[in-house]
Amino acid sequence: MKERLGALIWPVVHDERQALIDDLASLEPAAWRANSLCLRWDVHDVVAHLIDSAETTRLGFIQRMLAAGFNFDRDNAVGVTREKTAEPLETLAKFQAVRLRTSTPPAALATRLVEAFVHGEDIRRPLKIIRDYPPEHVATALGYQVKTSVKIGGGKEIAQGWRLVATDTGFEHGDGPEVHALAITLLLAASGRPVAANELTGPGAAAFHAATIKEPA
Known part of the structure; x- marks a missing residue:
């Protein structure tokens, strides 16, 4: 069951990651500093978070939560700092490198869809970028x-x-x-x-x- 669900969800996640990479590739430097829909995060921060999330494994998540005192915001901040580079296009290249990963925290696979769609809009809406997401x-x-x-x-x-x-x-x-x-x-x-x-x-x-x-x- 889990394998069948993964076979449905991961291709969609991978496609959404690539679509976002394509949208970000031609951004002006100032656009990377635009506020996203995520409180206190700009566009560059959200991309760094997506890299961090793509790299997170189930065991790694537990270890990170222990290190962060089970504070999700603190752990997310650490991840963004770790993955965000001085140059946005370098960060984007890192995102491209993890595009096909199927690592996931210990949560339902549907959360990978939530993350791909919601964070995609966190970035696109402030930048006035339109995407037609797969409704189903x-x-x-x-x-x-x-x-x-x-x-x-x-x-x-x-x-x-x-x-x-x-x-x-x-x-x-x-x-x-x-x-x-x-x-x-x-x-x-x-x-x-x-x-x-x-x-x-x-x-x-x-x-x-x-x-x-x-x-x-």
């Missing part, structure tokens, strides 16, 4: 997020009390006022990222946006 795989990531607690990186509490309906897939989840949007928009919202009010429709859209989402600057 985004829906898989979204299905994981809405069933997983915020405490371990999910969005269960954010999604609770709403009926989330993806307009580009058959995904539906929850009970309450309906909120309609593309699967990638719902995934971002469930991951605590800002989306614009006009990306959401349905009877519950305005209330959902007001309750859970901060408008992007």
Whole structure:
């Protein structure tokens, strides 16, 4: 079962990594310093984090957590510092070098999809780069997020009390006022990222946006 799931998920992750590498290859130096959707991280930091995550093994993750006193933010900061180089294109080359890796922390494989899609948008949205993500795989990531607690990186509490309906897939989840949007928009919202009010429709859209989402600057 795990092997079959991996055969479905890893090619998508690898494709998303390459698509992001392609988008970043021609960035102006200033763009690498632009704020991402990740609090306190710029674009360069997010790429460094993606390298760090791609290199993380299950055993390595446990050792790192011990070293960081089980503080995820502290461990992430250490990883970014380790992988970030002085020159953005050098960091990008490091990302290219780990593109096909299948290392993963001790978590569900669906988290690799969450990371690829959400961090991709963390970078692309501030830079006004548009990507058409594969909706069926985004829906898989979204299905994981809405069933997983915020405490371990999910969005269960954010999604609770709403009926989330993806307009580009058959995904539906929850009970309450309906909120309609593309699967990638719902995934971002469930991951605590800002989306614009006009990306959401349905009877519950305005209330959902007001309750859970901060408008992007």
